[in-house]
Amino acid sequence: MANTDQPTTDSHVAILAFPFGSHAGILLAVTRRLASASPTTLFSFFSTSQSNSSLFPSDLPSNIRVHDVADGIPEGYVFSGSPHEPLELFLVAAPEIFRKAIASAESDVGKKVTCMLTDAFFWFASDMAAEMKAIWVAFWAGGANSLSAHIYTDLIRDTVCVNEEDGCMEGTLGFISGMEKIRVKDTPEGVVFGNLDSVFSDTLHRMGLALPRADAVFLNSFEELENTLTNNLKSELKRYLNIGPLALLSSTSQTDTxxxxxxxxxxxxxxxxxxxxxxxxxxxxxxxxxxxxxxxxxxxxxxxxxxxxxxxxxxxxxxxxxxxxxxxxxxxxxxxxxxxxxxxxxxxxxxxxxxxxxxxxxxxxxxxxxxxxxxxxxxxxxxxxxxxxxxxxxxxxxxxxxxxxxxxxxxxxxxxxxxxxxxxxxxxxxxxxxxxVSENGSSVENFKRLLDAVVSTLN
CATH class of the missing domain: 3.40.50.2000 (Glycogen Phosphorylase B;)
Structure with missing residues (x-):
């Protein structure tokens, strides 16, 4: 599944989507904006066929190519019934799946990938990008509060107790600037409670450790919503960019009809x-x-x-x-x-x-x-x-x-x-x-910085 028309490309961006929930749809919306703003950049969008078939209209810009990848489910696999099973199988297989798909896409267009723009879950993209001499830009699908919980997971584990019976779940995360009113029990599963050894918990932990190495991390939010957390994350990450709310941006380009x-x-x-x-x-x-x-x-x-x-x-x-x-x-x-x-x-x-x-x-x-x-x-x-x-x-x-x-x-x-x-x-x-999201607004300016990060090359 790919567009045949190719732009004269200055750079080649690989978009690695997480094909569950709303993640891939948001990443596609951002990709379309980037593709419109940089028509000479080629964007190769990778996700499963099931995800792609539900996302893509027939009017894609000529500089977006769509690639189906495997879903990571072994042939003949018998599911146990856990709702997280397809998700975890994909995460385990994702590094090899994406390596092969990117190599094939590079061969098809005759141009090496210069930027990997991925769902933040794909922590392994840090090493892949380094190997490919490409930059890594990560998309976090939540807000600054949850991103902070994962970036500071080790600090949270070292600072608070993890025994639910002794009442410490009511304690707050006041040792993290901007999270003074957040309680331990409010944190996502996998930070201090739940199955800390599951594939998904391990993925989130590795992600939190890897994101400071990303050339940029962006999310669907706006700086003024969480000012203190925004300033704190700017000190932890190379480039931290709020580019939303995307719903307001998309609605401005649509008519009621x-x-x-x-x-x-x-x-x-x-x-x-x-x-x-x-x-x-x-x-x-x-x-x-x-x-x-x-x-x-x-x-x-x-x-x-x-x-x-x-x-x-x-x-x-x-x-x-x-x-x-x-x-x-x-x-x-x-x-x-x-x-x-x-x-x-x-x-x-x-x-x-x-x-x-x-x-x-x-x-x-x-x-x-x-x-x-x-x-x-x-x-x-x-x-x-x-x-x-x-x-x-x-x-x-x-x-x-x-x-x-x-x-x-x-x-x-x-x-x-x-x-x-x-x-x-x-x-x-x-x-x-x-x-x-208005002219000269914080999210509009941050999108310009995102575009600069994505389409720049290391050559």
Missing amino acids: LVQDPHGCLDWIKKQGTASVAYIGFGTVATPPPGELLAIAEGLESRKVPFVWSLKEKNMVQLPKGFLERTREQGIVVPWAPQVELLKHEAMGVFVSHAGWNSVLESVSGGVPMICRPFFGDHRLNGRAVEAVWEIGVTLIDGVFTRDGFEKCLDRVLVQDDGKKMKSNAKKLREQAHKA
Whole structure:
């Protein structure tokens, strides 16, 4: 799968995507911007065929070539049922997979790779780039808080206890500038708890050790969101670049006619009152268990809050009997919703989310307070920042939905005085986000620095 037209290339950039979750899609969005800004640079994008087939439109620029790579699953392999299994198999096989694919791509175009732009998970790219006499630029798919947790993993392990029974999980990471309100228990699995010897935990640890060697590290955020952490990471990394929120950048180049809305969510929300609607969406990977879906439905119905609920069709059977009929005038349940556009609408009052980084940033970009139900990874960390650092939302008590707990959260955010404060704080962050992506904004200037790093050569 590759474009046949080739530009007259000044440099050749290999894009190594992590083909799970939203990682590859974000990296593609950045690649398209880079390709547009540097039309004489060739960008070779590497990911699995399954990932590529879901990502690529027919209107790719001529200087982006798409390459399918193996998924790392051995022939005849029998899965044990762990959701992390495909991910870990790919990570183990990735160094050899990418080496072969890059060599083939170099042969095809007759030009050596001058830059490796990779998902930060691929820590081994540091050595590969050195061998190839190329520069290494890494993309971190989360925020500054989770990046810091992985860069400072050894410091955190050496400073805090790792025994959950003695209460130290409630302690904070105040010894890291900018993480004074983050607790040990908020850190991602693999830092101080969970299976520290798993493939994924080992990958994150090695990544944290390798990233200071990268020529640049960039992420989908904006400096003003986490000023202290930004300054701290600038001292740890050669070039640390916030280039987002990408959702704001992409929306400026689209018209309303291009927004997909197959279920009429935007028409529906236009009829609702200002800051009254709850949007419920948990991304592409996480879904609350049946008992929690029941609690969400009962809370919405009891409080009569207007809602848009993005819920996979296979999970709609878990809703209370008659719920859809009884709430037909109150809200809509759809298998997919235009999340970014909904969160920008003035009628949106609260985003009920898993607190994945992209969702948090989209909520910030829309100035919408949050109710967070973390699942794994950086979710707890982001949820803690939403509640205690930025004060733009709340995290569910004990991290799970109960009817009573959800109702209290809805009341707090949508009705009570501290909810008004959350809305005010969220609006301030929205203004800073928009400023960051405006002309001469911090993220626009950082993108120029990223472009300079990526297309420069060592010749």
